[in-house]
Structures are given as C-alpha cells and as structure tokens.
Amino acid sequence: MNFALKCITRKGVIRGFMVELNDVSVTYSSGVDALEHVSLKINDGDFAFVVGASGAGKSTLIKLLLKEIDATSGTVTVNGYQLNRLKKKKIPELRRTIGIVFQDFRLISSMTVYENIAFVLRVIDSPKKLIRKRVPYVMGLVGLQDKANAYPNELSGGEMQRVAIARALVNDPGLIIADEPTGNIDPELSYEIVDLLKTINMQGTTVLMVTHEHELVRRFGGRIINISAGQVVFDEIVEGTDYEA
Ligand code: ADP
Numbered sequence: 001m002n003f004a005l006k007c008i009t010r011k012g013v014i015r016g017f018m019v020e021l022n023d024v025s026v027t028y029s030s031g032v033d034a035l036e037h038v039s040l041k042i043n044d045g046d047f048a049f050v051v052g053a054s055g056a057g058k059s060t061l062i063k064l065l066l067k068e069i070d071a072t073s074g075t076v077t078v079n080g081y082q083l084n085r086l087k088k089k090k091i092p093e094l095r096r097t098i099g100i101v102f103q104d105f106r107l108i109s110s111m112t113v114y115e116n117i118a119f120v121l122r123v124i125d126s127p128k129k130l131i132r133k134r135v136p137y138v139m140g141l142v143g144l145q146d147k148a149n150a151y152p153n154e155l156s157g158g159e160m161q162r163v164a165i166a167r168a169l170v171n172d173p174g175l176i177i178a179d180e181p182t183g184n185i186d187p188e189l190s191y192e193i194v195d196l197l198k199t200i201n202m203q204g205t206t207v208l209m210v211t212h213e214h215e216l217v218r219r220f221g222g223r224i225i226n227i228s229a230g231q232v233v234f235d236e237i238v239e240g241t242d243y244e245a
Helices: 004-014 058-065 088-095 113-123 128-141 157-169 187-202 214-218
Strands: 017-027 033-043 047-051 072-077 099-100 174-179 204-211 221-228 230-238
Touching: 004 017, 017 058, 017 204, 033 058, 033 072, 033 204, 033 221, 033 230, 047 058, 047 187, 047 214, 058 072, 058 174, 058 204, 099 157, 113 128, 113 157, 128 157, 157 174, 157 187, 187 204, 187 214, 214 221
Parallel strands: 047 204, 047 221, 099 174, 174 204
Antiparallel strands: 017 033, 017 072, 221 230
C-alpha cells in the first residue's frame, strides 16, 4: 500500500491514543523522583512539543515510552502496547512502531545516505523489492533524493538530520519521537526541520518533539506540554507567531 494512503487509512480508521500515561511516577534507585503523577494523552495525528528545563524529566518520559525504563507506579500505553505488561521479548516489536530522531543524528559514518536508511529495513528482513521502493520514497519526502550516495561527513547538520528523519520514517511508524532534533543545527535550518516534521505530521504520523528552544515553539505554536520538576505544569494549544498549519 502506498505510504500516503496508509497514513490516511490510519488517520481515518484507527483513531485513538498513541500515547497514554495514567498517573505515572518514576523514582530512580537513587531516590530522585523524575516524574510525579503524570497523566497525558497524545492522540493519533497529534503534533506536540514537550518543553522544560534541564532535569525536568523529559528524557525520563522518552525512556518510558521506549520501555528503556519502567514506571514506578501508574500505567503507560504506547501504540496499543500496555508497557507495564509488555514482555521483554516484545520490546523490539514495540520499538518498531516508533521512529526516533536524536539530537546527534546517530548516522553510520561508513554508510551512504541510502544505506543508512535502508539498514533499518534490512535488519528486520524486509523484502528487497520494498526496500528499493521505500528508501527512495522517504529520501524524496525529506528532499534528499540527490544525496543518496553521499556519506554523512559530506552533509550539513540540517541534511544529516533530514537523513535521520527519513530513517525514522522508513518503516512507516505511527509515532515519531524527536529528542531535541534541532539541538545541533543552525537556527534557520532548525525552522526547516520542524517544518518538515510538521509536514510529516500532516500526512498522518503522530509527532512528539522534545525541545529546549522556546523561540521555535513560539513561532510554530501548537500543543505545548511543559514539564517542570517531574510534573506537567502546562498542556495547551498555543497559536504560533509565524506559522499556519
Ligand atoms: P531532562 O531530560 O528534562 O533534562 P531527566 O529526565 O534526564 O530530565 O532527569 C529528571 C531527573 O531525574 C533529574 O533530577 C535527573 O538528575 C534525574 N535522573 C535522570 N536519570 C537518572 C538516573 N539514571 N538515575 C538517577 N537519577 C536520574
């Protein structure tokens, strides 16, 4: 099935919560309460910024969603998986439903752009025919079709992040988690990266973007979830100053 069509199907039919946290607390073994009584719902098709100062609990939230850590209390559901009950051997299956974009890109330097993206499908034994179709398609989505044979060290920061976004998209995840995706790129290119994530979101993929950059959030607006000292202190839709969705 065509990617865009599938998104429409997902958007139209499987409506529901992509992420649901119910009264979740996380206390690390050191005794630090990183999240306290957090309840949060991210709908299918949402775009949400998660903001908050360093140490507020943003990374802890992401780690919870990927089941890198478990909630000390409360329940977490991601893409239909109830994480509290999820068996260890099912964790890779959960993670394949999530595309992740990191601040430091995490591209493989010895592989070309094409290979970096195709690698995701190769490790899950996707058919060659699908790889040959899907990889050029996502490279086109992020505007990098001309860079297929380039290596990461031949790309700008913005281009590297585009590759990382294409890689996150290639397996057609329902949810993309972008962890400070603009942290290592110039402000003007940062705007383009968020714009790209917004476009992907408009095609049906739910996007959760963690950021420090208040200026970006102000410009784009949308749903803003502010975490402070382990608690959600603000969760509202705010109008952007410079962007019309
Ligand atoms: P943020 O991503 O917003 O900077 P974190 O989720 O990393 O915040 O951290 C939230 C709190 O939990 C902080 O007080 C931090 O020091 C603490 N913390 C994070 N990871 C651990 C850990 N593995 N063990 C103990 N404390 C941790």
